[in-house]
Amino acid sequence: MTTDERIVVTATINGEERTWLSSSRDSLLEALRERIGLTGAKEGCNNGNCGACSVLMDGRLVNSCLVMAAECEGANITTVEGLAEGDELHPLQTAFLEEAALQCGICTPGFLISSKALLDWKPNPSEEEIRFWLAGNLCRCTGYDKIIRAVEKAAEEMRS
Amino acid sequence: MVATPEKPNTDKPAYKVVGTRPVRPDGVDKVTGRAEYGADIKLEGMLYGAVLRSPHAHARIKRIDTSKAEALPGVKAVATHADFPKQESGSLDLGEGSANPLWLVENVLAGSKVLYHGHAVAAVAATDLHIAEDALALIEVEYEVLPFVIDVREAMLPNAPILLDDLRTNVRAKGVDTPKDVPTNIALHMRLEKGDIEQGFADADVVIEREYTTAQAHQGYIEPQNGTAFWNRDGQLTIWCSTQGIFSVRSQCATLLGLPESQVRVIPKEIGGGFGGKLTVYLEPIAAVLSKKSHRPVKMWMPRADIIRATGPTSATHNRVKIGVKRDGTITAAEVNLAYAAGAYPGSPVGAGALCALAPYDIANQRIDGFDVVTNTPKTQAYRAPGAPASEHAVEATLDELAEQLDMDPMELRLKNAAHEGGTNSAGQPWPRIGATAVMEAIKNHPHYTSELHGEDTGRGVALGFWFNGGMESSSSATVNSDGTVSLILGSVDIGGSRASLAMQLAETLGLTLDEVHPHIVDTDSVGWTGVTGGSRTTFAGGWVAYDLGEEIKKRVVERAARMWDVETDVVSYADGVITGPPDADNNPRSMTFKEIAKQLQRTGGLIAVSATSRRNTQGAAFAGHIVDLHVDRETGKVEILRYTAIQDVGTAIHPSYVEGQLQGGVAQGVGMALNEEYYYDDEGHVVNASLLDYRMPVANDLPMIDTQLVEVPNPGHPYGVRGVGEAPIVPPAPAIRNAIYDAIGVRMYDMPMSPRRILEELGPQNGSAS
Numbered sequence: 001m002t003t004d005e006r007i008v009v010t011a012t013i014n015g016e017e018r019t020w021l022s023s024s025r026d027s028l029l030e031a032l033r034e035r036i037g038l039t040g041a042k043e044g045c046n047n048g049n050c051g052a053c054s055v056l057m058d059g060r061l062v063n064s065c066l067v068m069a070a071e072c073e074g075a076n077i078t079t080v081e082g083l084a085e086g087d088e089l090h091p092l093q094t095a096f097l098e099e100a101a102l103q104c105g106i107c108t109p110g111f112l113i114s115s116k117a118l119l120d121w122k123p124n125p126s127e128e129e130i131r132f133w134l135a136g137n138l139c140r141c142t143g144y145d146k147i148i149r150a151v152e153k154a155a156e157e158m159r160s
Numbered sequence: 161m162v163a164t165p166e167k168p169n170t171d172k173p174a175y176k177v178v179g180t181r182p183v184r185p186d187g188v189d190k191v192t193g194r195a196e197y198g199a200d201i202k203l204e205g206m207l208y209g210a211v212l213r214s215p216h217a218h219a220r221i222k223r224i225d226t227s228k229a230e231a232l233p234g235v236k237a238v239a240t241h242a243d244f245p246k247q248e249s250g251s252l253d254l255g256e257g258s259a260n261p262l263w264l265v266e267n268v269l270a271g272s273k274v275l276y277h278g279h280a281v282a283a284v285a286a287t288d289l290h291i292a293e294d295a296l297a298l299i300e301v302e303y304e305v306l307p308f309v310i311d312v313r314e315a316m317l318p319n320a321p322i323l324l325d326d327l328r329t330n331v332r333a334k335g336v337d338t339p340k341d342v343p344t345n346i347a348l349h350m351r352l353e354k355g356d357i358e359q360g361f362a363d364a365d366v367v368i369e370r371e372y373t374t375a376q377a378h379q380g381y382i383e384p385q386n387g388t389a390f391w392n393r394d395g396q397l398t399i400w401c402s403t404q405g406i407f408s409v410r411s412q413c414a415t416l417l418g419l420p421e422s423q424v425r426v427i428p429k430e431i432g433g434g435f436g437g438k439l440t441v442y443l444e445p446i447a448a449v450l451s452k453k454s455h456r457p458v459k460m461w462m463p464r465a466d467i468i469r470a471t472g473p474t475s476a477t478h479n480r481v482k483i484g485v486k487r488d489g490t491i492t493a494a495e496v497n498l499a500y501a502a503g504a505y506p507g508s509p510v511g512a513g514a515l516c517a518l519a520p521y522d523i524a525n526q527r528i529d530g531f532d533v534v535t536n537t538p539k540t541q542a543y544r545a546p547g548a549p550a551s552e553h554a555v556e557a558t559l560d561e562l563a564e565q566l567d568m569d570p571m572e573l574r575l576k577n578a579a580h581e582g583g584t585n586s587a588g589q590p591w592p593r594i595g596a597t598a599v600m601e602a603i604k605n606h607p608h609y610t611s612e613l614h615g616e617d618t619g620r621g622v623a624l625g626f627w628f629n630g631g632m633e634s635s636s637s638a639t640v641n642s643d644g645t646v647s648l649i650l651g652s653v654d655i656g657g658s659r660a661s662l663a664m665q666l667a668e669t670l671g672l673t674l675d676e677v678h679p680h681i682v683d684t685d686s687v688g689w690t691g692v693t694g695g696s697r698t699t700f701a702g703g704w705v706a707y708d709l710g711e712e713i714k715k716r717v718v719e720r721a722a723r724m725w726d727v728e729t730d731v732v733s734y735a736d737g738v739i740t741g742p743p744d745a746d747n748n749p750r751s752m753t754f755k756e757i758a759k760q761l762q763r764t765g766g767l768i769a770v771s772a773t774s775r776r777n778t779q780g781a782a783f784a785g786h787i788v789d790l791h792v793d794r795e796t797g798k799v800e801i802l803r804y805t806a807i808q809d810v811g812t813a814i815h816p817s818y819v820e821g822q823l824q825g826g827v828a829q830g831v832g833m834a835l836n837e838e839y840y841y842d843d844e845g846h847v848v849n850a851s852l853l854d855y856r857m858p859v860a861n862d863l864p865m866i867d868t869q870l871v872e873v874p875n876p877g878h879p880y881g882v883r884g885v886g887e888a889p890i891v892p893p894a895p896a897i898r899n900a901i902y903d904a905i906g907v908r909m910y911d912m913p914m915s916p917r918r919i920l921e922e923l924g925p926q927n928g929s930a931s
Contacts (some may be wrong), residue, residue, distance in 0.1 A: 040193020
């Protein structure tokens with residue numbers, strides 16, 4: 001049986017410094033959802049296959065289920081809750097709504113974060129590049145068609 | 161006999177809201193992470209639950225000792241089968257299918273036997289999930305391991321290991337004798353028959369018979385099953401969960417826990433996909449028992465490996481099809497034999513599979529036999545058009561071979577035999593207005609079908625798909641607010657846009673915009689009984705209710721206006737959100753907008769609140785037709801989808817974007833079923849690919865854009881012509897792909913999935929690249 005230590009972690013989450021008490025066995029996903037109360041990142045598989053828990057850690061796309069909470073000391077984390085600014089939705093969020101790129105919506109936070117990471121890195125990706133980049137995010141409802149179109153639309157919007 | 165209408169009526173009125181593509185009412189919550197799904201709940205004092213599962217495919221439980229787990233600090237309760245009251249055999253309605261409470265409780269937590277690898281055995285609630293998981297390791301279970309059977313054909317053999325000692329075959333087949341009173345794994349033998357099948361085959365010029373297998377595939381919803389329960393000291397049980405049917409969860413939990421339904425309240429959370437897999441309960445009753453014992457709320461959700469091992473795959477099947485045709489393409493007879501693995505307890509969707517098998521075609525002489533067979537695999541659950549993909553695959557694949565033998569275009573063969581209004585289905589019921597011919601014509605005329613296909617090892621295939629769609633009962637209420645908006649209270653959970661599709665139908669009826677109708681999904685105490693979100697019934701049945709609510713509101717608004725103007729109601733009219741009466745004494749025209757009268761309702765007799773229930777079964781059947789182009793890599797056996805077109809008779813598309821989305825999503829699941837998805841069992845009956853890496857669902861770069869063509873043949877049994885959309889599109893992909901693979905490399909595939917390994921096996925050592 002693993003020993004379970006209590007540890008204090010401080011990190012910047014969506015621009016706000018947060019300090020919380022974690023178990024040494026908590027993943028970042030568990031910490032976000034069960035300790036901090038940010039439930040936008042979802043658990044779909046807990047082993048890095050579905051991408052529903054995608055967040056940005058110091059600007060890098062990670063599966064938060066594969067990051068230990070204790071590793072996040074001093075890190076800068078962006079979750080889906082941090083995408084919109086004030087009254088303004090992020091262009092990806094608007095495009096997902098307008099293109100009907102979600103049905104049940106459980107994978108949507110992961111797709112939004114993953115797509116943001118793509119567009120931050122490459123503002124004008126081809127359809128093929130979008131499809132390969134998003135291959136780590138599973139969606140079972142949409143067949144991906146409208147998601148790809150939404151990312152293309154948001155990219156165009158963000159370039160203009 | 162009514163003549164076949166060559167051109168079905170596709171006229172529809174000019175709508176203002178129906179047919180537009182507004183942003184869905186729950187959209188912002190779902191793109192900002194605010195939407196609350198089942199596992200997002202947090203309650204004061206909440207515990208976390210975890211489940212211990214069987215390491216064996218089949219074993220007798222000799223002893224369970226939970227004392228060490230109970231002693232672990234932080235553990236607050238432990239549950240086993242012994243905590244549930246004894247059940248009687250019966251039938252609980254699950255919306256799509258039913259469950260015998262005797263078996264349902266055994267599936268929730270095993271009694272004397274475990275019947276599959278991953279079968280739930282015991283559960284723990286603790287202050288922390290990690291502690292609960294630690295405690296599972298402290299539970300001692302002594303098993304007597306038994307022989308097991310995974311394959312449906314082997315399970316039907318007389319010497320097969322028996323899963324359920326009391327099971328006897330229920331024979332619902334005319335002319336078949338009831339077998340002897342001996343234990344069996346065959347729970348049901350059913351038969352549909354019409355015409356004279358022997359004569360039909362005698363009249364045929366060409367007869368072919370083929371056998372097919374399909375693999376166990378999982379619904380693959382991304383959100384794990386979950387359930388949170390609080391059993392208050394006053395005896396009231398509250399359950400929060402992600403389910404396709406709150407009332408179904410209520411009746412299942414009440415029955416399994418021995419409570420009156422009034423003592424159970426089910427509060428729906430957002431649901432992250434279901435596809436039929438979230439109709440039955442797994443964790444909810446366990447969380448309830450753990451809460452009763454600990455006096456604290458208990459939250460549970462399933463690890464992904466448990467979801468794959470212990471929740472709802474569809475049946476693995478073994479099917480035989482024999483079809484006879486005349487030279488001119490007329491089908492004279494068809495014989496279909498379906499064996500469906502039900503998993504651990506009876507209840508495969510073989511009945512629906514049988515009804516769907518030949519549904520797109522008008523065949524005078526036919527016999528369909530179906531067998532429901534228990535196996536040491538997870539209890540199957542409904543999965544999108546339950547039962548239909550396997551049976552229709554067998555028929556569509558056989559038709560393709562017949563077309564080749566007759567040297568006929570595969571669509572011509574189908575058109576020649578298309579089901580039509582006035583004909584009858586396999587159960588002998590007459591068809592109302594249906595779109596079978598319209599869809600087949602649309603395929604034939606589609607630029608994809610008529611285009612040239614180039615490239616080596618590249619092929620094209622087509623196939624049809626059919627699903628009945630559901631009607632059943634839905635209830636709603638609506639309140640006119642003083643600001644001129646309407647609150648729409650729903651009992652149907654929203655799995656993919658039903659808030660939008662139902663609110664749009666109410667808005668259309670009242671001449672309002674979608675923004676002026678606010679849909680809310682509420683708990684079992686706050687709305688009338690409503691069936692599950694499944695079977696492609698919600699937009700149909702809920703739409704009927706929305707229409708009825710709108711008509712009732714209009715009637716009351718007109719009555720109110722008449723009273724305010726002091727005129728008779730029959731001289732007041734309502735159109736496009738405006739109430740118009742006769743001119744006043746000075747001959748000034750009199751009218752009010754809905755917003756204007758709403759503001760005055762409270763002062764003129766009170767606000768208007770209405771409720772309605774619909775249990776109409778006038779839903780229209782859905783026909784889908786798909787065209788696929790693909791390339792087969794002879795070296796790896798990998799199939800690449802190059803182009804895909806999904807055509808479907810959708811009745812009326814209320815929100816076309818979400819209708820297209822249903823087609824595209826169905827195609828993706830169908831492609832997964834066709835090419836990759838299956839369970840791998842080792843020699844001990846263990847599922848060895850219980851992860852989303854090894855259970856390989858399509859990802860974004862496995863698919864091209866999926867073109868859709870919505871054929872709209874309005875359903876005459878619905879005010880807006882809704883038919884139901886979601887199920888049918890999962891049916892055609894596998895046979896269309898199979899037919900395209902033949903076109904590409906000249907190999908006929910009889911076993912699904914058509915994975916690289918199977919394709920390489922079929923290509924054999926003669927395969928050019930392999931030599």
